[in-house]
Every structure is written in structure tokens, then in C-alpha cells.
Amino acid sequence: MNSTNRILNRIFVFLVGLLVLTGGATLALVALVPLVRDSWTNATRVGIDRATRWLQATPFPESLIPVSGSWLWLIVLAAGVLLIAVLVTFSLRQGHGHTGRIVSLNGKTSSGAVVIESRVAEHAIQDALTNRPELVASHVSTYRVKNQSALKVAITCRRGISPREASRIVNEVLFSFDNLLGLQLPALVQISGGFRARTTDAARIR
Structure with a gap:
């Protein structure tokens, strides 16, 4: 339960995993297979020569910027800054979603x-x-999910307490609080611990 889009999160993790897997497999082939190593060496040499020609063919205009070099480095720098900004934004959003207000009735x-x-x-x-x-x-926290506050109740049962009994206990407490509040709050109940609860972990949303 956080503010990160789940689909984007999974796509990002998949792409990173695919990139790491591809890079690792390529390095392994280069190190172990001579034919692949020779092809890699030739491709690297061709790539370096081509990049060198591109850099030499795109110098800074001397009338605008009196420095030597290629303006392609500006594109590379901008792309790197953009990638860093995206990664920082993504990392800062992880684990967030907590809210300090559970009910806000403005003018209602x-x-x-x-x-x-x-x-x-x-x-x-x-x-x-x-x-x-x-x-x-037990631990209770509040999150903001789809513009609505929701409770997360995580409990650890004693040995011998069934998840059904634990769920009934939590539901009684939640219903009592709902009656006191005068409205029903969505809640996620996470049950763990105890012998029977270990063999039958449960997460219930009401």
C-alpha cells in the first residue's frame, strides 16, 4: 500500500531485471566463447570508430561557444540528468502513501x-x-489509496489461534470503531504468527 503505480513499478522492475540478465549473459558469453569474444571485439572497435566520427562531425559552433568538442555531449548529459531525476523520483515514492488524516469532511x-x-x-x-x-x-497504520484513507491492521497471533478467530477479533474492533465514528473505513487485515497462522497466512480486505 503506497503511492507508486503498481503497473509502472512492475514494468520498471522487469526492465531492470531484463537489462541485468542480458548484460550478465553477454559478459559470460564473451568470457567463455572465443567466437563471441572476437565478434564483441570487432563490434566494439567499429562502435568506437563510428562514435569518434560522429563527435568529430558535430563540433560546437565557434561563433556561439568558443570551446572545442561535440554538441552531442550536451544530449548525453541531458539524457543522464533526466534518467537520474526519474530514478530519484521513483525511489522517493517507494514506501510512501501514509496519510495523517483518516477523515476530512470539509463543509459536509x-x-x-x-x-x-x-x-x-x-x-x-x-x-x-x-x-x-x-x-x-499488533500494528495499525493509515494509507491513502485511490484518494481515500484506508487502515492496515497487522496482527501476530499466539500459537493455537486460528486465522478465522483472529479475523473475527479484528473485525469486532473495527466495527466498534466504525460505529463510534459513524462511517465505515476500508481496512486491510494482515494475520501472521502462531502455528496454525503460520501454516495459513491470511490477508483480508473489508
């Missing part, structure tokens, strides 16, 4: 705007789950 009530912080829901639900002896640990 006769009393004015109503804003409920995420910490209110997180602390209330986690305190209720902490008091349950069937659970070892």
Missing part, C-alpha cells in the same frame, strides 16, 4: 469542517487489540 456537516487525525484511529484500534490475550502484537 452543519457544524463546519471535521478532521480526524490518523493517530486517533491507530491508537484506539491498537489499544483495543493490545488487550486481547489471543494476540502477541
Whole structure:
């Protein structure tokens, strides 16, 4: 649950993996197969000669920039800066999606705007789950998914507690909070831990 587009994320990971796999396979063939090594050497020599001719044929206009060199380096530099910006933006978006507000009713009530912080829901639900002896640990967080706040409730069960029983406990707490709030919040329930829960991990969305 984060703000990164899942399809773009998978496409990016696939392309990076394909690039790494292709590069590794090529290096292995160059190192192990003499015929491929000779072809690689010839292709590299031809590529260097062609790049040298391109650089020599595209000098900076002396009337505009009194320096030696090729203006193709500006294109390479711009492409590198653009790639770095895309990668930095992509990396900064990873793991994000948390929101500090779980309810924001601006102008939808006769009393004015109503804003409920995420910490209110997180602390209330986690305190209720902490008091349950069937659970070892619990963690509640809030995310922004498709312009709507959603809860993520992760619990660890004690040994011998079935996922169905753990799900019932969490649902009771969530329904109680929904009744207190006066509206139903979407929630993802992640269950783990305990012998039976280890053999039957569950993630449930309501």
C-alpha cells in the first residue's frame, strides 16, 4: 500500500531485471566463447570508430561557444540528468502513501469542517487489540489509496489461534470503531504468527 503505480513499478522492475540478465549473459558469453569474444571485439572497435566520427562531425559552433568538442555531449548529459531525476523520483515514492488524516469532511456537516487525525484511529484500534490475550502484537497504520484513507491492521497471533478467530477479533474492533465514528473505513487485515497462522497466512480486505 503506497503511492507508486503498481503497473509502472512492475514494468520498471522487469526492465531492470531484463537489462541485468542480458548484460550478465553477454559478459559470460564473451568470457567463455572465443567466437563471441572476437565478434564483441570487432563490434566494439567499429562502435568506437563510428562514435569518434560522429563527435568529430558535430563540433560546437565557434561563433556561439568558443570551446572545442561535440554538441552531442550536451544530449548525453541531458539524457543522464533526466534518467537520474526519474530514478530519484521513483525511489522517493517507494514506501510512501501514509496519510495523517483518516477523515476530512470539509463543509459536509452543519457544524463546519471535521478532521480526524490518523493517530486517533491507530491508537484506539491498537489499544483495543493490545488487550486481547489471543494476540502477541499488533500494528495499525493509515494509507491513502485511490484518494481515500484506508487502515492496515497487522496482527501476530499466539500459537493455537486460528486465522478465522483472529479475523473475527479484528473485525469486532473495527466495527466498534466504525460505529463510534459513524462511517465505515476500508481496512486491510494482515494475520501472521502462531502455528496454525503460520501454516495459513491470511490477508483480508473489508
